[in-house]
């Protein structure tokens with residue numbers, strides 16, 4: 192198994208039709224990806240797309256023969272409406288977790304709406320993947336504080352701090368044992384430090400496919416290969432950890 196823990200669904204805007212399920216699965220196959228997490232994209236910056244994109248992702252994943260794991264999004268600023276939509280996604284659509292993007296959604300991880308959604312996620316065994324690496328709302332330390340407030344919920348740093356906040360991501364994961372990190376976007380020297388210093392059993396790998404084309408997958412696979420990890424650590428990051436976190440059969 193090679194599990195891509197960071198991919199975005201794009202509704203009809205990308206050449207090649209990335210919203211076409213067979214196109215999606217054949218791209219993964221060409222790049223050696225067997226399974227992955229599929230998250231919204233348009234809905235992160237346009238609340239009007241939330242319900243439609245959640246529906247589309249759930250429908251596509253349901254037809255993917257178990258290869259695509261659906262994550263929904265809601266805007267925590269919408270309070271009760273956000274909680275209701277998250278419940279609908281979990282209970283009616285079969286979504287397995289929640290994606291939050293504090294920067295694009297214009298919300299603070301310290302807000303009441305995020306706390307309420309985090310509690311519901313924990314009760315449902317659904318992880319929360321948080322975009323991170325961009326101030327002022329999306330810092331790894333802010334995600335660590337959120338994770339400490341909700342010890343029964345698993346949180347994932349979507350980018351392990353990107354280019355500038357990866358040191359903070361390592362410290363954040365040490366500070367909260369329910370905080371995981373997706374190796375998606377830091378440069379090679381940063382990736383080396385992260386795999387050496389963070390808990391290897393809480394690391395995932397991801398490409399950000401959908402936000403960009405298939406090149407993103409190839410590029411980030413090559414970066415990962417350049418780390419030269421032994422077989423056991425590769426297996427942990429590509430298969431064992433996502434299987435445990437996302438409760439794959």
Ligand SMILES: [Zn+2]
Pocket residue numbers: 197199349399402
């Ligand atoms: Zn992303």
